[in-house]
Amino acid sequence: MERTQEILGELARLYPDARPALHYRSPFELLVAVILSAQCTDERVNRVTERLFARASTPEEMAALSQEELEKYIYSCGFYHNKAAHILSASRDILARYGGEVPNTLDELMTLAGVGRKTANVVFSVAFGGDAIAVDTHVFRVANRLGLARGTTPEQVERGLMRVIQQEQWSKAHHLLIWHGRKTCHARRPACGICPLAPLCPYFFGASSSRDDV
Numbered sequence: 001m002e003r004t005q006e007i008l009g010e011l012a013r014l015y016p017d018a019r020p021a022l023h024y025r026s027p028f029e030l031l032v033a034v035i036l037s038a039q040c041t042d043e044r045v046n047r048v049t050e051r052l053f054a055r056a057s058t059p060e061e062m063a064a065l066s067q068e069e070l071e072k073y074i075y076s077c078g079f080y081h082n083k084a085a086h087i088l089s090a091s092r093d094i095l096a097r098y099g100g101e102v103p104n105t106l107d108e109l110m111t112l113a114g115v116g117r118k119t120a121n122v123v124f125s126v127a128f129g130g131d132a133i134a135v136d137t138h139v140f141r142v143a144n145r146l147g148l149a150r151g152t153t154p155e156q157v158e159r160g161l162m163r164v165i166q167q168e169q170w171s172k173a174h175h176l177l178i179w180h181g182r183k184t185c186h187a188r189r190p191a192c193g194i195c196p197l198a199p200l201c202p203y204f205f206g207a208s209s210s211r212d213d214v
Contacts, residue, residue, distance in 0.1 A: 003200065004164045007146060010196055011176040015183070018175040020126050022046065027102040027127035028094070029053055031112075032062070032087055034119045040077045048077055059100055063091040086114020104128045118154060125171040133161050133170045138181025145185060145203035 012018075021042040024030035029049070036045045052073040056062040062070075070084040077083060090112040094102055102123065103109055109120035121134035133139070135154035139161075143149040149160025165173050184191045190203070198204040 004148060007200055008173055011180055015176055015179040018179045028059055029057055030127050031102055031123050034122050035086055035114050036074055036077045036083055048074055059091040059094040063095060089113030131167045131170045133158055133174045139177045142177045142181045142185045147202045
């Protein structure tokens with residue numbers, strides 16, 4: 001626990017402004033943006049949602065779009081057919097089952113189409129102030145490399161991080177790990193030589209069984 005707190009303290013010093021990169025004005029807009037962000041950069045998602053939300057920014061407006069119309073807006077995000085279907089289904093679910101309001105619990109969020117645990121954790125944490133750790137590719141990679149949590153699946157890493165990080169720090173830790181993955185601990189060429197966490201990092205010292213498996 002002491003080592004974990006030292007790592008989190010250093011990350012907080014490195015990234016004092018760590019926060020969500022997706023642009024949104026409501027829980028619904030955040031939900032849509034997170035669905036679109038799967039295997040797509042936040043920068044591209046923000047460009048797409050700027051146009052999309054000018055046309056449809058509520059469940060009612062979104063559900064009124066046809067699949068084909070929505071696909072035209074989100075085409076550049078990739079996997080646009082499935083993403084459009086999920087967004088439309090989630091919008092209809094919100095209208096039919098939740099009175100037009102995005103549900104504010106993890107269990108309810110995960111009943112929506114296209115909303116897995118990672119998406120639910122992000123919306124629960126960012127939109128509703130809940131305690132959660134969403135494990136995306138950056139969190140997965142950095143947590144494994146730093147030895148904060150070992151796992152071969154996002155769920156294993158999430159459980160590991162929840163064990164070693166105090167609950168009130170979960171959401172902040174999520175953003176800190178993402179920023180470190182983006183700024184320093186890159187997937188292919190991590191900047192270990194300039195990383196202040198190197199003295200605390202098993203990956204840096206070659207302790208990982210493979211330097212390419214995370």
